[in-house]
Amino acid sequence: MTMTLLEQLRHICGPANVLTHEDPATDLSPWEQDWRKRVTGRALAVVRPGDTAQVVAVVKTCAAHQTPIVPQGGNTGLVVGGVPDSSGTQIVLSMTRMNAVRAIDPANLTITVEAGCVLQNLQVAADKAGFLFPLSLGAEGSCTIGGNLGTNAGGTQVVRYGNTRELCLGLEVVTAQGEIWHGLSGLRKDNTGYDLRNLMIGSEGTLGIITAATMKLFPQPAAQLTAWAAVPSMEAAVQLLGLAHQRLGPGLTGFEVMGQFALSLVDKHFPQLRVPLWQGTPWCVLLENSDSESESHARGQFESLLEAALEQGCVSDAVVAENLTQAKSLWHIRESITMAQAQEGLNIKHDISIPVSRIPAFVAETDALLAQNVPGVRMVDFGHLGDGNLHYNVQAPEGADGSVFLRDFEDRVNTWVFDQVQRFGGSISAEHGVGEQKVHKLPIYKDPTALAMMRAVKQALDPHKLLNPGRVLG
Ligand code: FAD
Numbered sequence: 001m002t003m004t005l006l007e008q009l010r011h012i013c014g015p016a017n018v019l020t021h022e023d024p025a026t027d028l029s030p031w032e033q034d035w036r037k038r039v040t041g042r043a044l045a046v047v048r049p050g051d052t053a054q055v056v057a058v059v060k061t062c063a064a065h066q067t068p069i070v071p072q073g074g075n076t077g078l079v080v081g082g083v084p085d086s087s088g089t090q091i092v093l094s095m096t097r098m099n100a101v102r103a104i105d106p107a108n109l110t111i112t113v114e115a116g117c118v119l120q121n122l123q124v125a126a127d128k129a130g131f132l133f134p135l136s137l138g139a140e141g142s143c144t145i146g147g148n149l150g151t152n153a154g155g156t157q158v159v160r161y162g163n164t165r166e167l168c169l170g171l172e173v174v175t176a177q178g179e180i181w182h183g184l185s186g187l188r189k190d191n192t193g194y195d196l197r198n199l200m201i202g203s204e205g206t207l208g209i210i211t212a213a214t215m216k217l218f219p220q221p222a223a224q225l226t227a228w229a230a231v232p233s234m235e236a237a238v239q240l241l242g243l244a245h246q247r248l249g250p251g252l253t254g255f256e257v258m259g260q261f262a263l264s265l266v267d268k269h270f271p272q273l274r275v276p277l278w279q280g281t282p283w284c285v286l287l288e289n290s291d292s293e294s295e296s297h298a299r300g301q302f303e304s305l306l307e308a309a310l311e312q313g314c315v316s317d318a319v320v321a322e323n324l325t326q327a328k329s330l331w332h333i334r335e336s337i338t339m340a341q342a343q344e345g346l347n348i349k350h351d352i353s354i355p356v357s358r359i360p361a362f363v364a365e366t367d368a369l370l371a372q373n374v375p376g377v378r379m380v381d382f383g384h385l386g387d388g389n390l391h392y393n394v395q396a397p398e399g400a401d402g403s404v405f406l407r408d409f410e411d412r413v414n415t416w417v418f419d420q421v422q423r424f425g426g427s428i429s430a431e432h433g434v435g436e437q438k439v440h441k442l443p444i445y446k447d448p449t450a451l452a453m454m455r456a457v458k459q460a461l462d463p464h465k466l467l468n469p470g471r472v473l474g
């Protein structure tokens with residue numbers, strides 16, 4: 001007697017790890033709805049493998065049944081890349097049971113973890129071993145390292161440590177054919193052909209399923225100080241960034257910019273957070289200085305940087321956090337912008353990068369363009385200025401119906417903003433990825449030869465479009 005697909009999947013992962021709509025008591029919405037609640041798909045099943053062998057068996061079984069697989073980690077992605085479509089024919093491969101720390105190699109400065117390991121748990125494991133794992137983002141309490149690798153996530157420490165790609169030394173991957181690529185080398189140098197690791201990273205689950213990764217560890221800094229500065233313009237913020245690079249060198253581990261309206265939303269929706277110095281200034285900047293010597297050395301450096309900035313007029317006021325609790329509160333304000341914006345209502349998010357030197361002109365021109373075309377538009381601008389990455393977000397005018405605003409303006413706003421990004425030599429996705437959200441925009445803004453090479457790679461590695469179809473390349 002031949003088993004059905006679901007019977008086979010239950011046989012592989014255990015009945016408790018194959019969730020379906022057949023059981024009316026099971027709520028699949030945590031896996032079917034994206035974080036922004038913009039899309040709700042319908043899964044044939046949510047399958048939760050416990051080890052790499054089970055992933056292999058699931059992939060082979062799905063391939064035999066021509067059933068597409070949507071890999072999913074913490075489902076915190078912001079571009080609709082990790083949820084199923086509405087057909088009811090795709091399985092969600094939820095990686096969260098595969099969350100073990102496999103090994104720490106202190107001499108090699110590496111940690112090897114399974115893909116479903118929550119980022120915060122990875123940070124804690126590194127910390128307990130006396131090291132720093134620097135990847136840090138607002139969703140770190142629920143996103144997974146597999147998802148971080150899948151999207152090549154950025155976050156708030158990229159200015160010093162790079163994005164997820166730069167933190168990865170090796171991968172274990174299950175291919176669309178159900179083979180295992182054993183690539184957990186932990187080597188810093190390996191020139192034996194094409195760089196498959198970097199091909200997999202940022203491929204958003206369309207080329208292979210990452211089951212484990214070897215990541216870099218760093219020495220913990222002796223001190224980490226945070227400052228909050230009011231700046232009179234975006235030009236001044238860029239000038240301050242230059243000064244900070246000059247004065248702090250590799251000590252500069254964070255440089256985030258936040259617009260006044262973005263901070264006003266945090267103040268409105270989370271008044272208990274007490275946002276400093278925001279009302280009389282168009283922009284605030286959050287800076288972090290990590291020092292390998294001592295706290296007093298770090299404080300001295302920070303104070304002299306801020307004095308110079310005040311003298312040069314690129315800062316109008318500033319505070320340096322007195323202790324870790326204060327520093328955490330400042331970071332918490334920054335990390336709360338996303339949630340405050342969501343609470344304010346439906347909005348259009350952008351995740352763009354532009355050469356830092358051109359950001360002031362981009363913002364001035366694009367703000368004017370949008371104000372002219374969308375009367376009353378409210379800009380929620382913030383992001384990783386140190387990396388040239390802005391979340392250049394657009395909120396509906398005060399009192400407007402968010403869904404009507406999206407219906408009438410979303411596509412046009414995207415086109416206005418992305419055309420500007422292209423004119424300024426930027427990218428339409430700096431860190432969140434393409435997912436389903438930007439899939440129809442990629443052919444417009446990506447170099448056609450690059451796009452053709454991407455299609456050839458997809459065809460070679462996943463000819464039957466088993467892995468996350470409809471994402472990245474459509
Ligand atoms: P998911 O959302 O589950 O999946 C994301 C993509 O990766 C999907 O395409 C999925 O198919 C693929 N994928 C997941 N696991 C695997 C795997 N094991 N193998 C292959 N493919 C896989 N992003 C940033 O870059 N910087 C930020 O600062 C940032 N801040 C955020 C703050 C908040 C409050 C929120 C909600 C999100 C933020 N994000 C940020 C976006 C998101 O957290 C990241 O994209 C994160 O890397 C996604 O991880 P995840 O485990 O939730 O992945």
Ligand code: MLT
Pocket residue numbers: 138155335337338349351383384391
């Ligand atoms: C951030 O930097 O906070 C994130 O990328 C999330 C967002 O864009 O809202």
Ligand code: ZN
Pocket residue numbers: 154155383384391431
């Ligand atoms: Zn970001």
